[in-house]
Amino acid sequence: MNTTPPHLAHRASRLAAALPPAAPDGAIAFDSGHASPAVLPDLRAAATSALGTHRAETLQYAPRPGLPEMRRWIAEHMRADGCAVTPDEILVTNGAKHAIELLCRLLLDEGDAIVVTAPTYFTAIPIFRSFGASFVEVPQDRDGLDVDALRDALEARARDGLPAPKFVYNVPDFHNPTGVSMSLERRRALVALASEHDLYIVEDSPYRSVRFDGESLPPLKGLDTDGRVFLVGTFAKLMAPGLRVGWVAAPAPIVARLVQLKADGGSCPLTQRIILEFAKDGGLDAHGARVRATYRANRDHMVAALARELPNATFDVPEGGYYVWLALPDGVDADAVAARARDEGVIVIPGSKFFARADVPHPSNLLRLAYSHASADEIDEGVRRLARAAAAVREAAPALAAR
């Protein structure tokens, strides 16, 4: 076959391209959730131990729910963070996106609605779309997801005779792309509203441990008393993205059903054991401190560069995570700026990619900038290039408008 069979076209055409095209050589990457090269851990000793002492475990098929020791480690890590979970409430997955996919397979039927913030994590959008989900968008502010607006939306759906959404998807800590963390009051209100309307909550929490300032607030999972919050975690930000080990924490009967849908012969025991070997004796805690110090410095550097180079753009300084959510001034079109920025040699993602619904208007002047991957010099130079791109678009705009 030289062309795609027409009867398959509908499947993949639902999926927006989830990742931007590869960056040109020499471009500075403000687009990716990659780790800083400065904080990639040295895992050689951990791997040598995993492939020597633990060879019979790491090279055979593993238990599908995860290595027992890994499930215990994750449960303990979560208990220390205020979530009363047991190892049988943990499912190890091939990264966090695999956890989201499994939850979709379990929970969604074609045409089901789910609740997302506007904006939301852009890589999750095509996953949800591939299951035929429709989107209920709710706004957020500096306190996170607007729970009152969600209540109104749920009540409006009920009045219209529409079925309730299946779940609320949210990133309550250092939200992607906005960097916002939900206030305690909002967290409590969201969990209570979910209980009242019998909704599940998928709490996607990759950045929780990457906090620079302010006070850590309980995960939604820690406020949940009736087992309706499913927390998705990952070692991508704790250690390294390439390990592809994530997890979902959910009531044991849900985990048992997710295991049945997890048709993979067990997630890779080698990478699980490497993580356990690296984490023991405080290794992961020490690494986490290095990661936070590096990203805090990167954030400070980017904040200073933006204040210097783009004084008319506005943003809130994130207390953690990887991203600055930048509002360009005067309705400058962010898609045009992102395209121009690519020509200037810096890659950013326009805000338009982060809105799940294409059929309602959204602000067009927003950009997500990742400070995680670039060095201090790259941040300085990248922001300068971005400022040139924004200036060029502003100058061109009146001419375009006059045509």
Added chain:
Amino acid sequence: MNTTPPHLAHRASRLAAALPPAAPDGAIAFDSGHASPAVLPDLRAAATSALGTHRAETLQYAPRPGLPEMRRWIAEHMRADGCAVTPDEILVTNGAKHAIELLCRLLLDEGDAIVVTAPTYFTAIPIFRSFGASFVEVPQDRDGLDVDALRDALEARARDGLPAPKFVYNVPDFHNPTGVSMSLERRRALVALASEHDLYIVEDSPYRSVRFDGESLPPLKGLDTDGRVFLVGTFAKLMAPGLRVGWVAAPAPIVARLVQLKADGGSCPLTQRIILEFAKDGGLDAHGARVRATYRANRDHMVAALARELPNATFDVPEGGYYVWLALPDGVDADAVAARARDEGVIVIPGSKFFARADVPHPSNLLRLAYSHASADEIDEGVRRLARAAAAVREAAPALAAR
């Protein structure tokens, strides 16, 4: 929530438990597709290089289709095996079952029929069921899948106004569980029939390189001239199951669509690079020779033990792969023997697990015995235990019948 929500029950209840319960301590495992502990490779040097020289690659997100070098390696490996594929026709997956799952996501709608042999690979059955597939079972003989019977079944469906099956799933080399390899004539006939009826073929080929005797025949993919064979491969049997790296070879437009459904941030680059490091300079070829020598000796050992201990049972000596498909004499019930064997301390899988359809009768005297994992001494002792279990069931049978 302390119980499973009723509205979720239908999803997982479709899935038979795919794996048997864990073996009791001291039991001999003839049930698993695990590798022999004697041939688990030493990957420490490969991992040290992967995590040192290649750190920026192995610890960051990887390209979703796979590392370019891995796609080239697999394409070259397949070209040497008679399949004219290019790297853009290769998708790297999280093991072979992930490849099967992605193909199901692309190809199947709820209620679609697929063609499987009776018996078929028992771990694939729950994957297909989880997508709501129904099964067209076709028999096989010593030449593999009975293509004439498949033609009759397709024509009968057409006469009955039923839609054509979406694909044929088969393991043409060292079939799981029967060990049969398709003859060249049957391979040609199957590919031609698929073309005639516009069916896809999913060629699951984990054991192809584990041949002890006889002549290697072309893969179905190598006989395919119109891009309808999707070959699923894996490093589980070439190197080690725990690596969780597999692939699918399919026309580039199909690969592009599978990539869109592959919501995982790229398969683990660390395990891909470890494989490449181990494979270079002939490392994988040398390892493959050791694997074949070990499994040939294990097979010979099991064949001798079966002839000695179970002279009334019959089987064909497999020319490769992991399994003997044993027919017990005189209608002895294999489910009862497998249960009794567990008590005796040897784990085998009764043939009943390998039939996709529960609504039609199948032979009840069959067992699958894996010789891959056990040592020579374990094979001797395990077959003795199995013989005791079979004798006990035969002795008990008249008493049971008389009740």
